[in-house]
Amino acid sequence: MNDVASLALALSAVTALRVFIPSARTLIRRLLGATVRIGAESLAERRIASTTLDMAPGIENKGDRP
Secondary structure, eight states, X not given: OHHHHHHHHHHHHXXXXXXXXXXXXXXXXXXXXXXXXXXXXXXXXXXXXXXXXXTOTTOOOGGGOO
């Protein structure tokens, strides 16, 4: 009886993994993709902001900026 119960438990665990792994993989890929997009946007905004400050008229000594 114990062997049948452990076999049924193992079979149900394997079946659950086969069912949910594709969904989990898709979720992880979407989260990683969103994280990369957010990071890229943040870097682009920083670069635009620093370029704008560097091109601002009347700033001779850029080392004094906060």
